Amino acid sequence: MKLDFLKRKKWVRLELSNQDVKEAAALREAAGLKQSLSTPAVKPEVNSGEVKTAQNVTAAPKAPGPDEAACPGCGAIHSKQRWERSFKVCDQCGKHGRINSKERVAHLVDQGTFSPIAKEVTSIDPLAFPGYKEKLDKAMIQSEAGDAVLTVTGRINGIPAALFIMEPDFMMGSLGSAAGERITRLIETAIENRLPVIGFCASGGARMQEGILSLMQMAKTSAALGRLSAEGLPYIAVLTDPTTGGVTASYAMLGDVILAEPGALIGFAGQRVIEQTIRQSLPDGFQRAEFLVEKGFVDRIVHRAEMKAVLAKLLRLHGFAPALAEATATATAKSTAVNLQGGEAHVS
Ligand SMILES: [Zn+2]
Known part of the structure; x- marks a missing residue:
């Protein structure tokens, strides 16, 4: 087995330019x-689940x-x-x-450049799992994303990008068939339009009510990211609280650059389950972003107010530049017309 990926994974040192620092300071001030x-x-104080x-x-x-x-x-x-x-x-x-996908889009995507992708793909109950249909109906009311992930194209400080943002308000962002399909279609759109992909992960893992069909999404999304990589397009994963289970075991850990929000819980199984399995106690906070940066699983922890500036900086480093208005219109024209409050995400 080739271990090239071990060599590839290096600590990414990101120096922000004066302009980035100014932008971040302005954002911070605006946010109080x-x-x-x-x-x-x-x-x-990690391990307790609370700060x-x-x-x-x-x-x-x-x-x-x-x-x-x-x-x-x-x-x-x-x-x-x-x-x-x-x-x-x-x-x-x-x-x-915790913030939902709509709030995240409003924070990250330039106003008036937001366009949803594959919004028509929604969950069904393929295994007639007891109680699942009711849970889906409730989640549909709770979240405007329509499923456990919101997939959009839009601009970040003028730079066109494809984003998927997992929705904690929809069954705790669990990865079902529809979510996997949305992410895959977004990656295919990115390949078609030569866009970088940015993925915000927040998930309890694979959706057990869809059994093997949900587990298959791990392979499907990973394969799509493989095609994106073969096309020379970057994928930036951002791990937010919590990123666990099958999502961690697939696309959350496949980023060319992996960022995380401060204090985010990131892991596969829970601490107690692991301790019972390996019959050893685990170090404090071993599943927190700060610990994972130390161990090289995460490249950098980014404060939410700084996130947009850091993402724009990373995209520029990868050769992406702010586009003219018409160019973005072409990139987003293939997406469906369904939108959140008339094509623009607002925080109410
Ligand atoms: Zn506080």
Whole structure:
């Protein structure tokens, strides 16, 4: 077996230009964030699933009011408006709250350049699995993405790209046949239009209600990424909290560059299951982004406010340049006309 991939995987050192730093600072200011990027203000106490600070040890958690939101990390109360504006990143403890695909698109994709791909592909219940149909109906109401992944083309600081963004609001982003098909079609669109692919992963794993059909998506999406790579097009994977199971075992780990959000849980099986299987205890926080950077599985941790600037920088490094308006229109013309609120994603 050739081990070329081991040589290929190198630490990527990313220096941001002055312009990038300025852009990131502007984003940070707009989001009301003061602390430095890339490192949470408080080192997450990993392993517990929650970020703990002195604050929630001393003070009893206060329940948020109707116009407020509590930080899932330290329990600090933020006004809803401020919480949304900061893209759910806590300015007290640095915790990156979970955001859905629509919010992610609004954050990353240039206004007016967003175009969905394969939105007509939705889940069915191929095995007549008990209770699955009801769960699907509920998820369809909960999430506007229409399935566990939202696939779009759009521009990032002017640079055309194909993006898939997993949807935690749709059955915890579990990978079913429809999600696998959407990702595959997006990659095929990228190959056709010579676009780079960026994938935001957030998933509980393969969707067990679809049995082997969901497991097959791991191979299908991986094969599509193989074709993308053979075409010389880059794939950037961004691992967000949580990225687990079959998604980790396939496309989440296949990025030419692998980024992660601070404190993200990334793994295959849970800690307890592994410990019971190998009959050994595991080091603290071994499934957190910070640990995986140390071990070389992840190239860099990127703060959410900095994400757009870093992605644009990576695309430029790979030879992609901002396109003229007409060029992007051609690239996105093949996608379906169905859209989120008239072709533009908004954060309400
Ligand atoms: Zn917090």
